Amino acid sequence: MKLLNCPMNGTRPLSEFLFGGEFREMPNPDTSSDLEWASYVHYRDNAPGVKKEWWYHSPSGTWFIAERNTLSDEVLATYLYGKAPDATKTTKPRAKKEQSE
Amino acid sequence: MSMRLPKQVGEWISRDKQIRFTFEGKEYTGYEGDTITSALLASGVKVLGRSFKYHRPRGVLSLANHDINALVTDGQDTNIRADVVKLTKGMTLKAVNTDGGVINDKSKYIDSISPLLPVGFYYKAFHKPAALFPFWEKVIRKAAGLGVVNFNYPRINKRKLNDFCDVLIIGAGPSGLSAALSAAANDLEVILVDENQHLGGSLTYDRAGNADTQQMLDELVAKVSASPNIKVYAAAYAAGYYQDHMVPVVTADGITKVRAKAVIVSTGVFEQPPVFHNNDLPGVMLGSAAQRMIHRYGVKPFNKGIVVTANAHGYRVALDLINAGVKVAAVVDMRAQGQKDEQVAELVRKGVKIYTGFCVYEATPVKGKLGMSGAVVCPYDESTANADVAKAVTIECDGIAMSAGWAPAAALLYQSGIGMGYNNDIQQFVPNRFPKGIFAAGRVNGVYSLEARLTDGARAASEVASFLGKKVAAVSVESHQGTSPSHPYPFVHHPKGKNFVDFDEDIQIKDFINAAKEGFDNIELMKRFTTVGMGPSQGKHSNMNAIRILAKIRNLPVEKIGTTTARPFFHPTPMGHLGGRSFHSHRLTSIHGWHKAAGAFFVDVGAWSRPAYYQKSGLSKLETIQQEAQAVRQSVGIIDGGTLGKIEVCGPDAAAFLERFYTGVYADQKVGHSRYVLLLDELGVVVDDGIATRLADEMFFLTISTSNAAAVYREMQRWLQIWQLNVGLVNVTGAYGLINVAGPNASKVLSKLVSVDVSEAAFPMGSAQTTEIKGVPVRIVRAAFVAKQAYEIYMPTGHALSIWKALLEAGQSEGIRPFGTDTQRLLRLELGHHMPGYDTDGLTNPFEVRAEKALHMEKPFFIGKRSLEIIAKKPLTKVLVPFTLAVDYKGEMPQDCNLVIEAGGIKGRVTSISYSPAAKRIVGLAYVAPHQSELGNVFDIRTDNGGIAKATVVKTPFFNA
């Protein structure tokens, strides 16, 4: 079984996690056209490569983002939403601590 | 005739413990430590089985589970691998896949008609005329398969364990043992796995009369046993390699899932049969098999035989045979160059004739092909694979040992994603590109001399240590010296064929040639067309030869042919092991025991077990449900709703959160009041509904339908993280019990137990209060899902049963009755409520269920709103309507999922239907075309038997509630 690193709970077997699908940035519903919105809800960035994805650690109820290569199934980073390790200065210092756990 | 030898150094049998058993109706004796095959061979039994396709007699080939010549049944179990399964007392064995016994198999005629059945013949026959195929299919199916399954075989649940280590070493031959000791010396936690009961790998049989190897083996094993860092799994095979270094290790009693930081694969090599006419006769065996017989089990392979070889190993086999008392008539070396070393000289001194540049052209069968009487050897042209028959020499013998080369046991390496390249010096695929944390050592890594293998193990261990961050000195291993251990093309053409490449599937050289001629000249296509390697031994003794043949046919280097994909499992693995204890999780409410005692008929709802109704003797299911419903309509009933999802949403942004999550408005909701909630997904599809009760300014209590509870809670958590609102979510599904008291007498019953005023005036629809029942704090919410007057009572789970009993007691005088989910479904239908997931499906939008009033499109945002704006511009295609049948309807009762038909086309379907005792007629909900949805419209429902029921669109509730 594969292992996955939950940013809150550390490395756990994959059976404790649920896949939440590709992370998609929602377009502004007020300004997007019908087609843009339909495209957002239906279409996926589906070619293989490094993707941002939602994952859920079931026992603790933790959603987080995993950056994963969907070709090799290698996980490059996991972090809480909005707290990417390489994000801009708005990232709170807490994020780093959680990462290192 | 006994073939048992005197005691051998290091043998695996206990000669003081005799075991009696029978095979094919005859009684034999073996020793403890024997496998079934070794005991039979020791007893002089040569024919162990019949082949899959041609039913040819077969004897021992590898004695190592690299072939399935010897599959037996003990009457209980089938397809038992006799080569490696231990003999136990009283076994009553028969060969599988015979029709009338292994000697007199009635299907043996198939061998003589085999020219009728070339490779892939079944693709070209039997299908014309088409009408006859079912007949041929029966004939073919009868011939298919190996053993017969015993339908009374007991269910076996094997245990599963997890284990962890720094380095997992697979294969405890010289390189594996050496790697384990080196790794342990570097303070690494080691797990060492070997499929044999005894460690040592080839050191346990490849002796060549050299006693030093036994001493070396004893020392290595003693050191391994003494090392606290090494944990040994013997008689355990690594079934496959899975991501992140997980290797299931299979033993007789179960599976241990080993998770390692690094893996050393030191699995050695499989000896490959050279391919000549009749190379499958009983008596013809691999050299390593002959050695296993002698050294492990003290069995003489044959009395007089020859060794056909193409490497140094064959000469060692010849020495072992001589030491075991076999008369070795000749060593036939297929190489023009032959071999020149001390062992050859010793054989010559012992009077063994060496035929250099010769091959075995054919083995001569005895009657019925039940054994062999001689071998025809001829000069051999290595470049054409042809024998010079004119110069044939016939040698009388009853056995042939074959040692022409090896194939790496690299399945686990392939599964790990390794790159393999072909090394011409040793004519073998060897690893050339390693994934992170994967290492190889020993012969699978192309290292052959014993000394080099020991060093290679140490080298791999040092690389592991360095990979795991330890500072260690590098170890280097010399590249291969001397002659190649494998012949590049160990085949001998013969006009009569029967020169077998794959013994599982009876595939001969010409099958490959013919497949290639037909265009199946890619290794994967060839595998699929010929079925090479698809039998139970998964190509262990055949894939390499198949690749060599294809390379020759296509005139390409072996490397260009590539290999077929190696898939788990290394050895076929029983389902009882893999499945272990099957796990079906169930959740029960704290009232479950009471329900059971009261005769509840349970159904699964999500993970929960819920009463559907309470069985009454003499009453049908339908009657029971109708009675339970009537109790609610006429007086009072209670239902255990503890399975409902329950979430507390608290914090300053609680109302704002709900307004984004659900379609309604909650900011202005008064404390102590509840409101309907409707959840959509981003596509605007109805997901769930429930009730939100505001317990305080910053605290809402949400209910979610039972089967959606987990998923909806997850979605709440995700959106909360995205929106970053100041809200806390607490899933209290299991913490609170819920009992719903419903019916005109509900308040009367409830008022006996609570101090608050629960009358209609004081406790109107939508209100909520906190109070106590028997000293237990409870929350009561007025809801109307099943009856106009109904109270949802929430309490700590542990008190649910006592309150349930208290309510029953308080309601006794009113004839209170418990009711189940089936009754609940009828009750809500009578009120006209649809249920998400029951009356909606994965595509239903709120317009189709006429939920417009729940949609607050004026809000800036809610999940699904933007999609609804798009959907709203499109014409509706179906609408859910309430309908009734005529009061005097006498036709066939329509059922859920019966179709709504108009002009021969499907317009919709019934989603809920029942006879309503309250409305005194059949009522239901159905999807119809929009033009059929007007009040009073009559539409057609087609019943199971094709009748038409006229249904009328009506208003709800269906009765005067």
Place this chain on the structure above:
Amino acid sequence: MAYQLLKFALGGEYKEPRFFRDCQTPKKSYDAVIIGGGGHGLAAAYYLAKDHGITNVAVLEKGYIGGGNTGRNTTIVRSNYLTPDGVNFYDASVKLFEGLSTELDINLFYSNRGHFTLAHTESAMRTMRWRAEVNKHVGVESRVVGTDEIAKACPQMDLSCSGKAPIQGALYHEPGSIARHDAVAWGYARGADSMGVEIFQNTEVQSIDVKDGQVQGVHTSRGYISTGKVLSAVAGFTPRITEMVDLKTPIVIHPLQACVSEPMKPWLDTILVSGSLHVYVSQSSRGELVMGSSLDPYEVHSTRSTFDFVEGLTSHIVDMFPFLSNVKVVRQWAGMADITPDFAPIMGKTPIKGFYLDAGWGTWGFKATPISGKTMAYTMANDKAHDLIHSFRLSRFEEYELTGEKGAASVGH
């Protein structure tokens, strides 16, 4: 039949011709290029030649023919879908399959076994009823049966599933069959080749040349090929092809795994599917149990195997058949399934002129092989979607007109 076997025996030199030519160098231009030499691509090529006389066609296969999902599925053929469009489409496929051995002159071992979709819960029974009603309406033989009928067809099964998920009934679909999957690809390849279609194995498409919204040609590992019509029929590789033409789709790739037992004498005559237990199983003509489960839970573009899969599947198989405890699994494998949100394929024209899509086959592609080939050939020849595939158009997502198969997607296979 007997004559054919005698021919083998008396023939001396083996004279069976190649199934298809060994094409190495493509021409500069073709009337149509088909990406993907699986069953679907080869069938499309075959029907382009046979039905429409378009024979100047190249089939480009990255590996070897039939090596993708054609050779990785569990070979089930059925038509008991939920929507009338779905039922009609797959029913047309079943009818083509029934005559295919004769048409292609290759024995596909098309074996009519009957197909039971087992229901363990009341809601599953409802779905079975729904499917049965729609099937019946369209004229496809499906009906809801009780446990007695299941027991009669498969007396060996523990109907209580070891007490863990008692079977309540099933949807019985009489036409349900299995076939020798590889042979379907080989038969279509031979048929297409004999009419002039050129099949290139080991030929990878590197990019697709589009100008002004119209396909111009494809760059391949064997050079540039000019063509005005390109069909992508690559199942799990679809996103890699659509990316080349900048086409968005809702497809997500999830591996689908399967495994096979060692051969045993035939005992399981029918095809059994259980949505609740995530099991489907049949016994091949070689005597092996061919077993599959549900999709892997997350996106991966590879055919790696997992242990979780085989643990879960075998535990449920043993629940159904406790006596198989000591029967061994020989091999497990995986395919890449291209899943759509409404569990229906994506077929037909695209916004790019001359670029046709045959994708979204998820776990149900094999059974559609003949009809997808036939309808895609029609669509390419006429540049107009065949009536049978109208509801499978790519634009349905933007139009919020998903197919109803999503309605009750409890069972996928």
